Amino acid sequence: MSLRKEWRRARAIAWKDLTAERRSKAQFNGVVTLAVTILVMLGFALGPDAEAIRNAAAGAIWLAALFAGVLAFNRSYQMELDGGALEQLVLYPGSRRAIFAGKLLANFVFVGLMLVVVVAVGIVLFQVRIPAQWPALIAILFLGALGLVTLGTFYAAMASRSRARDVLLPLLLFPMLVPVLLAAMEATKALLGSNVMGDAGAWARLLIVFDVIFLTATFLVFESVIEV
Amino acid sequence: MSEASGTPLAAIDATGVARRFGTTWVLRGVTLRVAPGEVVGLLGANGSGKSTLLRILSTLLRPHAGTARIAGHDVVRASHDVRSQVGFLAHSPALYADLTARENIAFAATMLDRAESDIESVLDRVGLMAAAERQVRGLSAGMQRRLALARLILMRPRVLLLDEPYSNLDPEGIQLMNALIAEWVADGAAALVVLHELAPAANVLHRTVTIVDGRIEAERAAHLSLAAGGK
Numbered sequence: 084m085s086l087r088k089e090w091r092r093a094r095a096i097a098w099k100d101l102t103a104e105r106r107s108k109a110q111f112n113g114v115v116t117l118a119v120t121i122l123v124m125l126g127f128a129l130g131p132d133a134e135a136i137r138n139a140a141a142g143a144i145w146l147a148a149l150f151a152g153v154l155a156f157n158r159s160y161q162m163e164l165d166g167g168a169l170e171q172l173v174l175y176p177g178s179r180r181a182i183f184a185g186k187l188l189a190n191f192v193f194v195g196l197m198l199v200v201v202v203a204v205g206i207v208l209f210q211v212r213i214p215a216q217w218p219a220l221i222a223i224l225f226l227g228a229l230g231l232v233t234l235g236t237f238y239a240a241m242a243s244r245s246r247a248r249d250v251l252l253p254l255l256l257f258p259m260l261v262p263v264l265l266a267a268m269e270a271t272k273a274l275l276g277s278n279v280m281g282d283a284g285a286w287a288r289l290l291i292v293f294d295v296i297f298l299t300a301t302f303l304v305f306e307s308v309i310e311v
Numbered sequence: 312m313s314e315a316s317g318t319p320l321a322a323i324d325a326t327g328v329a330r331r332f333g334t335t336w337v338l339r340g341v342t343l344r345v346a347p348g349e350v351v352g353l354l355g356a357n358g359s360g361k362s363t364l365l366r367i368l369s370t371l372l373r374p375h376a377g378t379a380r381i382a383g384h385d386v387v388r389a390s391h392d393v394r395s396q397v398g399f400l401a402h403s404p405a406l407y408a409d410l411t412a413r414e415n416i417a418f419a420a421t422m423l424d425r426a427e428s429d430i431e432s433v434l435d436r437v438g439l440m441a442a443a444e445r446q447v448r449g450l451s452a453g454m455q456r457r458l459a460l461a462r463l464i465l466m467r468p469r470v471l472l473l474d475e476p477y478s479n480l481d482p483e484g485i486q487l488m489n490a491l492i493a494e495w496v497a498d499g500a501a502a503l504v505v506l507h508e509l510a511p512a513a514n515v516l517h518r519t520v521t522i523v524d525g526r527i528e529a530e531r532a533a534h535l536s537l538a539a540g541g542k
Contacts, residue, residue: 088424090421091421092421095418095421095422097406099410099414099418100411100417102409102414103407103408103410106410106446108410162407165408166403166404166405166406166407166408167401167402167404167405168401168406168407169404170401170405171399171401171405171462172422173371174369174371174394174397174399175372175394175419175423176391176394176395176423177422177424185328211393220411239374251510
């Protein structure tokens with residue numbers, strides 16, 4: 084099947100997932116509520132020290148994105164498991180990479196929207212000034228979300244075959260996400276000005292390398308992960 | 312035609328297929344051939360291995376022993392080729408509850424690389440045009456079955472693997488199912504149909520195969536099975 088047709092199939096999967104989510108809204112509301120709750124709890128835990136709060140902002144934002152993301156990744160395959168749709172999906176002719184690309188696209192839009200809310204709440208709650216290099220901040224959020232979603236979508240597919248998927252996904256995902264989240268958090272910290280010694284550019288380059296490696300590896304291996 | 316013997320290539324050719332779940336053998340060496348243009352009913356008690364055999368033939372499960380071929384393609388080594396030949400109607404309708412009937416079929420059409428004009432025609436064929444804009448969660452079980460059937464029409468399969476296709480269908484739906492099977496078979500397709508009752512499929516069946524404890528115990532012409540009360 085040609086690349087154009089595969090891309091069409093991937094877009095159809097993403098459209099289906101996002102349409103179903105738009106209609107039910109259950110997942111987005113739940114995920115955003117969890118993320119905001121994490122931010123608020125961290126804000127309270129850090130106390131009234133404005134400097135400490137600002138320093139923790141980047142970590143809090145990415146931590147909230149991580150936990151909320153795990154819920155989203157699990158849900159994206161749960162939709163397929165309900166009513167046996169996953170079996171039908173893998174039976175369609177053509178490459179299974181289109182399934183991965185479609186799921187990745189849908190999860191990226193979903194996590195991206197969640198990050199918009201999380202960052203907005205984080206900026207207000209942690210009293211962070213919007214940096215002059217805000218386009219760079221958006222680029223870091225984009226790269227960090229891409230790494231998070233790539234690994235999350237991949238391991239959620241792997242865990243979807245197991246009855247213990249809710250437990251299995253964090254066990255598989257968290258260790259692999261450490262380099263991505265570390266790079267994203269340090270780059271965000273440097274841009275928000277809470278790490279004056281930090282070099283956002285170096286962390287961003289590292290993030291790009293991780294994203295390229297993880298995207299390539301997961302696309303190559305996905306076929307055998309979803310295979311029966 | 313097979314190269315060596317000149318006999319027609321079987322649509323389904325399973326030899327000694329076995330499969331276990333954990334330590335329990337569900338299939339214990341099933342050998343079965345279905346020719347193009349033939350409709351075979353697969354009978355047996357619950358847990359006898361009928362659905363497992365269909366899932367192996369559709370490439371959803373791998374056999375632990377034996378070989379199975381669909382139109383000459385091995386279900387393990389050439390699973391991609393098998394999938395383009397097979398239309399599998401599972402026991403569950405495999406639909407997306409939050410999407411409308413039309414959206415479900417439009418999604419299937421994209422995945423199968425079919426034209427948009429096909430969407431209307433298959434919905435019309437299964438009698439769901441009036442319900443096309445309704446979300447699947449609001450459709451009855453019978454209507455969901457018809458929608459799954461519409462997806463099967465889009466597939467244009469050469470080999471049909473149908474797991475209890477008549478369940479939840481009203482008499483009109485049963486007639487529709489039989490008309491479609493007859494059309495496909497007249498066009499050279501083959502069908503293996505899991506059944507608990509023979510009566511709904513009486514008009515289209517050629518022969519029946521009965522599985523008992525993972526083995527084929529009886530094989531006979533459909534009219535003999537019907538005379539024996541479908542046992």
